[in-house]
Amino acid sequence: MSRRGPTSRRRTTDREGGGATSRASRHIPLAPVRADPRHHWLWLVSGSVVGLVLASVHPLGLVVGGALVGLAAADLFRAVLSGIGFGVLAVLAWLGSLWWAGGLGRVLAMGELALLAVAIALGLSVLGSLARGVL
Amino acid sequence: MNGRLGRRAVLAGLVGAGVAGASLSPVRGYLEQFAPLSGSVWQTARASRQEEVESPYGTAELRYDKDGVPHVSADDEGALYFAVGYAQGSDRLFQMDFQRRLFAGELSAVVGELTVASDRFHRQMAFTDAAEATAEHIDGTPAAAAVDAFADGVNAAIENEPLPLECQLLDYEPEPWSRADTALIEKLIAWQLTGSFRTLRVALVRERLGALLSPERADELVGELFPARFDHDAPIIREHHDAGEFRVDEEDGTGSTTTDRLRGAVSSAQGVADEVSSYRRTETPGKELVDWLGRFESPPGTGSNSWLIGAEHTAGDAPILANDPHLSLQAPPTWYEMHLDGPDHRARGVAFPGTPLVVIGENDHGAWGFTNAGADVIDFYSYDDDGETYAYGDERREFEHESQKIAVAGGADETVEVTKTVHGPVVEEADQRVGVAWTGHAATETIQSLYELSHSTGFDDALAAAERFESPTQNLLYADREGRTLYYMTGRLPLRQVDGERAPGDRVFDGSAPEGEWEGFEPFGRPTWEGFVPFDSNPHVLDPDYLATANQQIVDDDRLDYYLSQGYASPYRGARLYERLDERIDSGEPVDLEFLRDVGRDSYDGRAAALVEPLVEAARDGGQRLREAAGILDAWEYRLAADSRAALIFDRWFERYREALLGETFAEADLDETYYPPAAAIVQLPRDSGWFGSRGRAQIMREALRETLAELETEGHDRYGDVNHTGHIAHPLELGFLGYPEHPRGGGGETVWNYSRQGPWGGSWEMQADLDGELLGILPGGNSGRYFSAHYRDQLRAWADGEYRSLSREVEGELTTEFVSGER
Numbered sequence: 001m002s003r004r005g006p007t008s009r010r011r012t013t014d015r016e017g018g019g020a021t022s023r024a025s026r027h028i029p030l031a032p033v034r035a036d037p038r039h040h041w042l043w044l045v046s047g048s049v050v051g052l053v054l055a056s057v058h059p060l061g062l063v064v065g066g067a068l069v070g071l072a073a074a075d076l077f078r079a080v081l082s083g084i085g086f087g088v089l090a091v092l093a094w095l096g097s098l099w100w101a102g103g104l105g106r107v108l109a110m111g112e113l114a115l116l117a118v119a120i121a122l123g124l125s126v127l128g129s130l131a132r133g134v135l
Numbered sequence: 136m137n138g139r140l141g142r143r144a145v146l147a148g149l150v151g152a153g154v155a156g157a158s159l160s161p162v163r164g165y166l167e168q169f170a171p172l173s174g175s176v177w178q179t180a181r182a183s184r185q186e187e188v189e190s191p192y193g194t195a196e197l198r199y200d201k202d203g204v205p206h207v208s209a210d211d212e213g214a215l216y217f218a219v220g221y222a223q224g225s226d227r228l229f230q231m232d233f234q235r236r237l238f239a240g241e242l243s244a245v246v247g248e249l250t251v252a253s254d255r256f257h258r259q260m261a262f263t264d265a266a267e268a269t270a271e272h273i274d275g276t277p278a279a280a281a282v283d284a285f286a287d288g289v290n291a292a293i294e295n296e297p298l299p300l301e302c303q304l305l306d307y308e309p310e311p312w313s314r315a316d317t318a319l320i321e322k323l324i325a326w327q328l329t330g331s332f333r334t335l336r337v338a339l340v341r342e343r344l345g346a347l348l349s350p351e352r353a354d355e356l357v358g359e360l361f362p363a364r365f366d367h368d369a370p371i372i373r374e375h376h377d378a379g380e381f382r383v384d385e386e387d388g389t390g391s392t393t394t395d396r397l398r399g400a401v402s403s404a405q406g407v408a409d410e411v412s413s414y415r416r417t418e419t420p421g422k423e424l425v426d427w428l429g430r431f432e433s434p435p436g437t438g439s440n441s442w443l444i445g446a447e448h449t450a451g452d453a454p455i456l457a458n459d460p461h462l463s464l465q466a467p468p469t470w471y472e473m474h475l476d477g478p479d480h481r482a483r484g485v486a487f488p489g490t491p492l493v494v495i496g497e498n499d500h501g502a503w504g505f506t507n508a509g510a511d512v513i514d515f516y517s518y519d520d521d522g523e524t525y526a527y528g529d530e531r532r533e534f535e536h537e538s539q540k541i542a543v544a545g546g547a548d549e550t551v552e553v554t555k556t557v558h559g560p561v562v563e564e565a566d567q568r569v570g571v572a573w574t575g576h577a578a579t580e581t582i583q584s585l586y587e588l589s590h591s592t593g594f595d596d597a598l599a600a601a602e603r604f605e606s607p608t609q610n611l612l613y614a615d616r617e618g619r620t621l622y623y624m625t626g627r628l629p630l631r632q633v634d635g636e637r638a639p640g641d642r643v644f645d646g647s648a649p650e651g652e653w654e655g656f657e658p659f660g661r662p663t664w665e666g667f668v669p670f671d672s673n674p675h676v677l678d679p680d681y682l683a684t685a686n687q688q689i690v691d692d693d694r695l696d697y698y699l700s701q702g703y704a705s706p707y708r709g710a711r712l713y714e715r716l717d718e719r720i721d722s723g724e725p726v727d728l729e730f731l732r733d734v735g736r737d738s739y740d741g742r743a744a745a746l747v748e749p750l751v752e753a754a755r756d757g758g759q760r761l762r763e764a765a766g767i768l769d770a771w772e773y774r775l776a777a778d779s780r781a782a783l784i785f786d787r788w789f790e791r792y793r794e795a796l797l798g799e800t801f802a803e804a805d806l807d808e809t810y811y812p813p814a815a816a817i818v819q820l821p822r823d824s825g826w827f828g829s830r831g832r833a834q835i836m837r838e839a840l841r842e843t844l845a846e847l848e849t850e851g852h853d854r855y856g857d858v859n860h861t862g863h864i865a866h867p868l869e870l871g872f873l874g875y876p877e878h879p880r881g882g883g884g885e886t887v888w889n890y891s892r893q894g895p896w897g898g899s900w901e902m903q904a905d906l907d908g909e910l911l912g913i914l915p916g917g918n919s920g921r922y923f924s925a926h927y928r929d930q931l932r933a934w935a936d937g938e939y940r941s942l943s944r945e946v947e948g949e950l951t952t953e954f955v956s957g958e959r
Contacts, residue, residue: 094171103180
């Protein structure tokens with residue numbers, strides 16, 4: 001038992017990205033979100049919706065969305081993956097809205113400018129997800 | 136612990152710096168433009184029009200038909216033109232603003248340093264001063280009221296509708312529109328049609344070749360390249376029109392040396408050379424200046440076709456009128472199609488974006504169209520000057536100077552000196568300068584003329600409107616439903632005086648003498664036009680039975696007693712039109728739209744008809760490959776069809792042939808191909824011309840064909856449409872996606888069905904109006920300037936395929952925007 005305890009704590013610590021300071025993270029409000037899959041997914045979906053709504057009115061909404069989904073991640077690496085996921089979601093939402101408006105083909109024909117939008121979506125979302133390393 | 140805190144600090148700093156950078160640095164602008172979902176650029180893809188708009192002029196309805204053409208109806212004229220402004224402001228705002236900025240010299244403020252030279256030229260030419268003078272002059276007229284309502288409508292669209300994609304990309308919002316801006320568009324069009332530096336170009340070619348050869352030899356060779364008149368038997372006004380002579384002087388039986396000399400001057404190429412050399416020469420402007428000016432004139436091939444068939448020759452009971460102006464082709468098109476139904480007039484046709492009036496089209500009473508006349512309405516002056524003052528007769532006058540700032544996006548402001556003399560603006564580059572007098576540099580009544588044409592109720596109204604059409608010089612065709620027809624060369628023609636006698640305007644005048652003055656002309660003011668050709672003496676034909684114009688010689692010079700043009704366009708289109716019409720009318724078979732559609736799509740190349748036979752003969756003396764090409768050309772019927780191999784060979788061969796004739800000599804004189812003459816000059820070179828040199832014509836033809844075939848093989852081109860396609864039509868911002876896709880297109884720069892990829896220019900609006908039948912039209916692209924609109928390029932393929940649309944004379948389409956009475 002005495003050998004399993006520290007090992008187990010170590011794993012948890014890795015997931016939380018806080019090293020030996022996991023005791024501190026246990027006190028933050030997001031701990032249940034990170035630990036409980038149900039809460040985790042609820043948070044991800046809610047965070048994505050809030051992020052998309054904000055992103056539809058201001059570019060920094062992408063940062064907020066990335067941060068929201070990133071904060072739910074167990075560690076920084078996964079937070080970044082979540083940020084990329086949110087960025088992809090934002091791109092899909094954007095392409096979908098263009099398709100709905102009948103302008104998708106013309107936007108894709110814009111080449112580099114369309115790619116710039118994709119890069120912005122991914123870049124800002126990942127930037128936001130880095131907040132996981134702070135909180 | 137420290138490491139953890141350090142990492143947090145780094146990440147916090149990274150996120151903070153990223154957010155701050157995105158919010159505060161120049162990156163913010165890009166994010167606001169291109170961020171998915173919120174980016175302003177993408178908003179234009181999701182834009183929808185306002186369904187209800189307040190108008191201070193009262194109620195109106197704006198409908199769009201299946202081709203994106205606005206149908207505007209109102210019971211009040213102000214309300215009508217407000218809605219027209221709103222439609223144009225919604226559909227073509229960037230184009231309008233771009234053109235306004237171009238001619239005001241304000242492009243760099245949004246485009247950057249790339250356009251500083253353009254801004255410098257347009258500021259120096261002071262087009263805005265002429266526009267303001269025009270706007271002021273028409274004050275109080277119904278036309279001005281219509282333009283003001285239009286401007287208000289444009290401004291309402293700027294306020295209510297999403298900005299165009301281009302404005303979002305360049306990140307700016309256009310300034311409000313005004314009456315002077317519409318007048319500036321008039322100046323832009325006038326400049327594109329009559330602003331030619333040919334006088335300077337020819338003078339420079341003569342001077343440079345004179346330095347290589349002897350002046351006499353240079354005069355002979357240049358005379359062959361730039362003849363005042365081409366061999367021609369199909370001027371616009373022909374014997375059967377019985378139009379008489381067009382004289383400024385009363386015939387007094389004593390004869391006039393000026394008249395005789397002018398007639399001699401324009402009767403032949405050699406005549407011009409003799410004529411020019413008989414005058415005291417003034418200093419030719421330097422090459423740097425002429426090179427620079429050449430960038431700001433219209434392409435040399437800009438021209439148009441029009442024809443009318445009187446009721447006695449048509450299948451119906453009224454005339455047929457057709458017009459296809461060959462202006463610059465661009466995305467979106469030069470023209471904006473619209474249908475207006477007002478309280479006392481209905482008009483359908485096309486306008487220049489930025490102007491509310493139908494320029495080419497028809498109303499309930501008649502139809503009208505324009506082609507360029509090719510008249511010389513611009514002169515150049517050199518001065519004895521010291522930079523601050525210039526000699527003018529016995530006195531010295533100060534130049535009128537003004538320092539203007541050119542704002543440059545992303546760069547430092549530039550300064551330009553705007554200088555004027557009694558004649559007009561002075562253009563300057565590389566410390567070389569020349570004075571310019573141009574009829575468009577004055578308060579003109581062309582907007583009123585177009586207003587009157589839209590409201591005309593028949594022949595008499597159209598004739599009255601023609602007199603007000605002061606600039607540019609145009610061939611106006613008009614036909615009414617009662618069967619009356621009219622050809623009138625509109626526009627003011629200056630009469631130059633040198634030593635008390637009339638003189639042609641094909642040289643640089645000594646502005647200090649002063650010579651080449653235009654009596655009654657006050658630049659940037661309202662001229663009295665007293666020293667100009669009286670309107671009644673402009674070439675015209677009342678009630679022609681049929682008539683065709685294609686920028687060719689207007690009338691034989693022996694029917695004029697004044698100088699009209701330095702040189703007309705190559706004659707092939709005009710000759711072909713008359714050939715087709717003569718044949719049909721001589722056959723006795725009535726002319727109908729089915730036949731005229733075929734005429735409009737005629738791609739017979741007069742250059743080929745003159746050159747293919749000797750080319751085939753020369754090629755048969757070559758190797759196997761040349762003989763094969765000769766066989767293809769020999770079986771060809773000289774039509775530039777998109778699927779023709781022979782057309783491809785000939786068209787490309789002609790370029791190589793011209794280069795073989797001129798390239799070496801011009802390169803030696805440090806003159807590039809922009810100084811080359813029109814096609815007809817090459818075709819009509821006499822067999823013993825000095826340009827063939829010791830090799831002779833056949834040898835040069837053969838070598839050019841050999842090079843052409845090798846070139847085509849390397850490029851892999853097989854048919855004419857492989858190189859002649861719509862992909863050459865680009866957007867002014869030169870962003871690929873805003874241009875047009877490639878569809879093969881027949882026709883060339885010298886054919887009736889016109890499309891020259893070099894400009895590109897061609898049929899910028901192709902219309903045929905049977906006043907007792909259908910109204911046909913087609914645009915090269917689409918009617919909307921909005922990239923995301925379904926009508927951005929929906930007519931392009933049909934245009935490339937030579938089709939027409941049938942245009943309704945009824946208001947139709949879905950109600951898009953309703954204008955309701957609101958506060959002014």
